[in-house]
Amino acid sequence: MPSRRAYLTTLVAAGLAGCVGEGPGTGTDTDSPTATTAPGTIARSDVIVEAAAVQYSYRHIEQVDWNGIQPADGQFVFVTVDARPADSAPARSAFTLVADDEQYAPTEIRRWKAVDLDVPGSAYVPDREDEAPRGWLVFETPAQLESPPTLRLDRDPAPAEWTLDADLATAPPPAWEWSVDAPDTVAPDTTFDIAITAENVGDGPGAFRGAVNFSYPLYAPKGFDIPLDPGQSGTERVAAEVRDAESVEEIEYGIRTPVGETTVTVAVESDTAAE
Template identity: 85%
Template sequence: MPSRRAYLGTLAAAGLAGCLGESPGTGSDTDSPTATTAPGTVAPEVFVEAAAVQYAYRHIENVDWNGIQPADGQFVFVTVDARPADSVPDRSAFSLVADGEQYEPAEVKRWKAVDLDVPGSAYAPDREGADPRGWLAFETPAELGSLPTLRLDRDPAPAEWELDTDLATSPPPAWEWSVDTPGTVAPNTTFDIAITAENVGDGPGAFRGAVNFSYPLYAPAGFDIPLDAGQSGTETVEAEVRDADPGREIEYDVRTPVGETTVTVTVESDATDTGTA
């Protein structure tokens, strides 16, 4: 969890509302949020575009492999747009305030998070040629006592935006899962890798994972299974064994927030190769 410091100050001037759009994620852990400036703030020309809560995210581990990064508690992602500002604030000028604590932006693994529930790339305006619009990530305890706010420390006065992220105050999910594949498949056919998850926690969330292919297509396939507490669901990922030699064993790496496994499928040796399915 990132460093935190006690939040002691209150803000003193009146301000404008921040802007917020809907988040585009396919497996959203939270409803489409809204944001406004908190009472008694001055809003500079920086806008909150989207916010979402996630308990894990996918990231590019290498060119054709996805890793999964779970939170110790939860991640609050916030997309900010500082393009109208005369002076673009540094990443370190932002923090998340909740329950009397102030959280610094988390170091997102390799800056290559993918398929997030907020738009844009990582907010890094100090990089050469970077667009001063992007997301910040904050890691907080799994259940907050009050809705968080985004704070920007900047002259002549700081500003805060209230984030309508109800999931941040909900109990977290917990997961049990399994994966199922056929033991053998015919040459040059497709088949399904089925991932089943059950939410055994007390709150809603999305079970986020990835299947990493190593043959014949070297690429990851992400999956999100949104589940309320007590619900189960299954997501399938299609795989193929094009041009695989009969008798070959092909491995698929399945990664989730609560563990990983490798499944093996054997190409049948007694089938006739009839061409790519």
């Protein structure tokens, strides 16, 4: 079957130095999502730090059947906290991330709901009656910190701090080149692959996160994560089907990534051509 290569290459550093004080997927940007209590501090027993992870981008629901990708100006530090054992759950504003003598307030997730994160739970919103006081906070920091970040909770009678076991926070950021392949034509009622290939041309490890958004006849996104060390390449194959699409001449698939987007068009053969 003939094929067409829809190609898009981008070479962009995933993080830019600067401070902003504003999901588990199949690939992880950090392999150490645990937290430990910082020496010399008093950790409150009624608030638990469950997990921490560093990501350079995240998927979010842009429409009901469409995923967008939000890249960080530097890096995102996600932290899941559980305040259900507490008599009263601390507000989001009581938490800060401390790193390299700077403090970062929780960032508001842009656009719609974030999905397929590397930490458990949904967003931490303890002031909502229908939400349990458990979930993640996200902080946006420079792309490479000099020391491991610390989560701080300012609350009476004493503050608490946890040093986050997130090695990626102090590593250089990745950067990406990528391409996508799809066939020119497919037979009716068949399944085929859309192949996304990424290369990490940066100085640090990371996950190339993206989504393939399907139009007719299947209105749904499929996310993909390709974890890569510096200098590595990898390919993710996303299965697509054209069931009940005999009468459609062409179907478009939108591919979103942290460093660009493109569209591939696949033609469905007529029944006569398929024979």
